[in-house]
Amino acid sequence: MLPLVAGAVPVTYNLTFETSGQSIWNTGSSYTLDQTNFIGAAWQDQTVSVGGIIGDEDTNLINPLRVTYDVAFAACTGLGFSASTCINGQTAQVFVPALGSRPSVRSCGTWDFGCQLKRAGDLTRRATYDAAYATCRLAFSSTVCRNGQSAKLPVIALGSAPPQYLEIDTRTGAVIEATTDGRVGLEVGIKIDSGSVDAKVSYAASLDIPDTTALTVGSTLSFNPNSLLAGNNMLNTTFSSMQLSVDAVMELSGSIDAEACLALAGCAAGGTQFDIDERAPILGFNQDGEGGIEILGLPPSALNLPVPDGFPASMSVGGYADVTLYLPQPDATGGLDNASNTLKAHGQDDLVDLIVDIDNIVTSAAGAPGLLGGDLPPISIGALDVATFSYDIINVGMGPTIDLVQDFELDPTLWVTLAFDHEVEILGNLVTEFTSMWDLLPDITFLSDATIVTPTFFLTASLLNQTALDFDLNFIIDLLQIEYEFPQLQEEGVIGIGNVLNKGIDLFQSPDLYSRLFDLQGFNALGGDAFTIAFGTQSSLPDTTVTRVIDNTIVLEEIPAEIPASGTLLLLAAGLLGIPGAARRRQRRAMHDAEVRLVA
Structure with a gap:
């Protein structure tokens, strides 16, 4: 050991911790994301009416x-x-x-x-x-x-x-009323096998070894520890294999009611009810695990389409769908973010471009040409036709361009385990080993003339994975169009609810597929050279501040973490932005206050 000169001497360790091959989804090395998201419109009690009837029955x-x-x-x-x-x-x-x-x-x-x-x-x-x-x-x-x-x-x-x-009966006139509930859009299913994350975290960890020549046994010392993320910091992820499905979803219910009246002759009514619950496949990729592509539930060859050779794969079925499928690899690359003092990485890649005629696809898949409308029987009073009408429940077209986006944030915490060859007193306890966050290392009372102190550095880190669908979308809905004629009243026209997206519809529930904060493991530990605290004589510095890589066998006591439960995949945006950082810091403080490990 090197002798200590007069006055406190700063010592700085340049520490580098590495991990590789960890899952990007959860703690450990194996996890599969399997999520389904609805992209579309949903509505309730949308109504439209036209006309009126005057007079009374009696x-x-x-x-x-x-x-x-x-x-x-x-x-x-x-x-x-x-x-x-x-x-x-x-x-x-x-x-x-x-x-x-x-x-x-x-x-x-x-x-x-x-x-x-x-x-x-x-x-x-x-x-x-x-x-x-x-x-x-x-x-x-x-x-x-x-x-x-x-x-x-x-x-x-x-x-x-x-x-x-x-x-x-003096009633005269005619009225049509229509109402509908439902939802229509695309259901995007995505299944991703575990990708991997590699990280390198570098710290400059410093402490002050005090001048102990004038001190006596039982003195309490502070090493004034401090750490700073510095040097080579890296966060990289590698995406994995994927399965994709896109289905057209159409769930519609409602009714159309019409009534026509002629004075003295009376009234007659008619109409129809509808209840549609249909879905049809639009696109499937790698559903068989062998990279196969299906469009409208069939392989391209069955639709006389050329089999795609590589990616992007473009296919067109006239009048139904135009599809361009990519093989996304949103590998994220990043490093130290000085503002948050964390490591951040971002990745984004194309997933699929679609132009689809949903009502045409659903009608064809159901094998019912009149599923979404047609002519209704005329309304008659006696032998006289007083009303005729036809209807079209929905016309809908979508043109989404969907990307797969991943954002990662790694929040590391530097820890140290100090081993003493003689008992010392820390926080009122006699110990020969003490583990603490480096920056929160408490004062130590040395009870022997000379005590050898051996540091072992290790790292804990939490990784936040936010995986989302990012898209641009053209979405047109023409809902419940009714063409009518009342020949005796010389009235005719067309009414409809129109585009429900203009009526305050909540278009997207959440584009997030996955959001989780979890412990990233696999980091090595670093062993440092010992130094000596001696009273009445000179303390000794470590021979070198160069550390050696060792296996991390230190197990911290389990502390309840204020982070999302393992089953929580979708978090509110506010939670994603505000909660994790605060939770991680509360967790650190809880772990430290619990005195993770005291060894007598």
Whole structure:
């Protein structure tokens, strides 16, 4: 050991720690990311309507027949006819004088001339009666002829009075109402086997060895430790194999209801309901694990397309999809970021370019040409068609350009284990070995005349992996278009909900596929030369500040870390930006305050 000159002497160790072949996804060397993300639009209770209906089904109107009846009845009774005669009517009859009974003829003796004279008068009266009776009987009954009849004017029977009010249907007009819920878009599935991360972390770690010539046993010393990331710092990642699937998703439900009314004739209704839950494959890559490509669920050869030879692979199925598939390798490269005092790396690469007609793809895959619309039966009142209409539930086209992006941040912490050949007192404990974060190394009370101190440096590090889809997107939706005609009302037109993206739809739930903070392992340890703290004489410096690489066998006590749980893949953006750094620093302080390892 080198003798110590008067005054505290600074000693600086240039430390380099390395790890390689670690997983980019989680602690250890094997992990597989398997995530599915929806890119599209979702909506609820989107409605559209046109038209209107006026009037009421039961409208009380004054009955014009009653008005006419009342006028005729008043006139009839005003002429002196009774109410019964006015209601029931009467036929006309002429005056017929009553002839009475047929006159009798008396009987007389042959020689009774006075009686015979009167008998002659009787016969004359009877003859006159018979002549009048015979004439009367030509037109009238025997009763009328005998009893006579008075003259009467004809009266037309008015009958019973009609109701004063009429209840009629006055509804007139037409209305169409449509509503829909649903979501439509692309479901992007990505499966990535474990890639690897290599890191090199370099520190300049310094301490002051005090002048102990005037000190006595039991003195407490501070080494004033300090560390700075300096030198060669590197963070590189290597991407791995990938499987990709892109499916068209269409989930739609809703209804179209129409009603048309004509005054006095009534109303009629019609419409339809729809409930569609369809998906269709658009693109598949490496689903078989052998690098195969499928488009619309079929290999390119089945669609008479040339088999792609290498990447990027471009394919076009007219009227359905144009696809350019890349083999992304978003290998990230970076180093020290002085602002955050961490190592950062960024990687981005093309994944896929798409132009797809989703409704055409889904309809073809379902094998139902009328799945998304068509003509509806006309609405009729009796034999009269009062409404005809057709509908188209949705037209949707998407043109996403999707990149795979990875951002990494490595946050290292320098630790030291000090081994003492005699007991020392640290934080009230007698120990021969003490492990601490280098920058938080506490004061030490030396209890022997001379104590040999041997440092071993090691590293802990947390790695934040944020993997996301970055995309530019053209997305057009024309939702629920209805063409209608009401010929009796001379009305026709087209209505629709239109582009739901203009109605405050939350287009993307989250583009993040993965976000995790985890311990990065595999770093070596570094052994340093010993130095001596002696009282009443000179302390000794280490022979050299050059360290030697050794296996890291130091195991820190498990401390609950305030970091996301292992199952949490999607974090809020605020959490991604603000929580991890604070959590890592709280974790460091907790580990130090717990006195990770004290060895007596």
